[in-house]
Amino acid sequence: MLTQEENELLTHVGPGTPAGQLLRRYWHVVAAAGELSDAKPKKRVRILGEDLVLYRDRSGTYGLVRERCSHRGASLYYGFVEDDGIRCPYHGWKYDACGKCIEQPFENPEAGYKDKIQHPAYPVVKLSGLLFAYMGPPEKKPNLPKWDILVRQDGVKKVDICEVLQCNWLQAMENSADPTHTYYLHSHTLKLKGAKDFVPFHYQTLSKIDFELVIEPNWAGIQKQRVFAGDEVAVEAPHPLIFPNILFVPVRSGYALHFRTPINDLNTQVYQFRFSPTKDGSIPEQPKDPSIEYVGTKNADGEFHLDNFASQDHMAWETQGPIADRAIEHLGEGDRGVIMFRKLLRDQIQAVQNGQDPAGTSMDPTKDEMIQLIHEGYSAFSFAAAQEQREA
Ligand code: FES
Numbered sequence: 254m255l256t257q258e259e260n261e262l263l264t265h266v267g268p269g270t271p272a273g274q275l276l277r278r279y280w281h282v283v284a285a286a287g288e289l290s291d292a293k294p295k296k297r298v299r300i301l302g303e304d305l306v307l308y309r310d311r312s313g314t315y316g317l318v319r320e321r322c323s324h325r326g327a328s329l330y331y332g333f334v335e336d337d338g339i340r341c342p343y344h345g346w347k348y349d350a351c352g353k354c355i356e357q358p359f360e361n362p363e364a365g366y367k368d369k370i371q372h373p374a375y376p377v378v379k380l381s382g383l384l385f386a387y388m389g390p391p392e393k394k395p396n397l398p399k400w401d402i403l404v405r406q407d408g409v410k411k412v413d414i415c416e417v418l419q420c421n422w423l424q425a426m427e428n429s430a431d432p433t434h435t436y437y438l439h440s441h442t443l444k445l446k447g448a449k450d451f452v453p454f455h456y457q458t459l460s461k462i463d464f465e466l467v468i469e470p471n472w473a474g475i476q477k478q479r480v481f482a483g484d485e486v487a488v489e490a491p492h493p494l495i496f497p498n499i500l501f502v503p504v505r506s507g508y509a510l511h512f513r514t515p516i517n518d519l520n521t522q523v524y525q526f527r528f529s530p531t532k533d534g535s536i537p538e539q540p541k542d543p544s545i546e547y548v549g550t551k552n553a554d555g556e557f558h559l560d561n562f563a564s565q566d567h568m569a570w571e572t573q574g575p576i577a578d579r580a581i582e583h584l585g586e587g588d589r590g591v592i593m594f595r596k597l598l599r600d601q602i603q604a605v606q607n608g609q610d611p612a613g614t615s616m617d618p619t620k621d622e623m624i625q626l627i628h629e630g631y632s633a634f635s636f637a638a639a640q641e642q643r644e645a
């Protein structure tokens with residue numbers, strides 16, 4: 254249970270809020286590269302409560318700038334994307350990806366006025382078809398974590414963009430520290446719907462759940478592993494909740510990273526990056542930017558259809574309320590992962606307030622190597638294998 258005040262502390266993400274300041278110390282997925290095209294190289298995005306425009310200029314550089322022009326506030330979303338920046342549609346001020354004002358067509362160039370303008374802008378880096386942005390203090394910009402499934406080439410990559418989640422980001426993240434939810438929310442739901450493949454892996458009796466706090470140079474999180482009762486049951490690969498807003502999870506055909514980017518306090522955009530390694534380690538042919546699939550969670554009546562994991566999860570998270578009222582909850586032994594995550598979040602908010610760097614962020618270029626999330630000794634195909642075993 255949290256007081257109303259504690260709940261706000263952990264959930265609010267806008268500029269200047271304690272959790273917002275913490276979240277701004279990490280890189281966030283703001284779009285999939287495939288969402289921008291030559292015909293439409295720009296996208297309006299709201300991230301951590303800030304209204305921004307993402308664009309790719311004709312030289313291929315990505316920019317993420319405040320939507321309102323620094324001159325008199327017109328929307329840069331309607332601006333002209335040019336070779337070296339974006340030009341406001343109103344009076345033509347032009348900004349580069351660093352927010353430098355590089356042209357003011359109707360000002361005296363000798364006055365040097367443009368040099369006094371710094372338009373709010375954030376760095377964007379493309380990695381494996383995802384566009385990551387850093388919205389914190391420039392001098393604190395950490396390494397962009399090089400997750401193995403993003404960096405590795407020996408697999409098929411895809412990006413799922415989920416229907417906007419209409420609730421606060423913390424509900425999604427608490428779920429990632431809540432491994433008991435898969436039994437009823439996913440397996441039981443699918444079984445009662447008559448789905449043949451109701452994911453028997455999650456339908457087994459649990460004997461225990463291990464949680465371990467992990468703090469590495471370029472990431473931190475909570476490593477989880479479910480241990481099932483009985484002999485000769487498939488062992489789940491340990492997989493972490495990655496602080497502050499990512500889940501790494503083995504899936505039927507490989508692995509996935511779920512990035513939960515807060516749009517504002519009440520909405521969250523989930524990107525699911527999927528990686529299916531080839532069995533022989535070969536490098537498959539695939540598009541430069543992974544293909545995108547849009548995942549709907551609701552039916553035509555606006556109700557959750559519950560036909561897939563995303564819809565089931567979103568149902569549980571959204572129905573907790575726009576921001577779950579944690580003053581009326583009753584946590585039990587099964588929620589110890591949730592309690593652990595909240596403590597980590599609270600501690601890291603405090604660390605940033607004390608002027609320290611938050612866990613799992615490093616600016617050291619010598620510590621920028623690939624991060625191995627996939628555990629050796631566990632088959633990527635264990636889910637399918639477990640099912641085949643049961644059906645045999
Ligand atoms: S409002 Fe953008 S140039 Fe005037």
Ligand SMILES: [Fe+2]
Nearest residue numbers: 434435562566
């Ligand atoms: Fe789930």
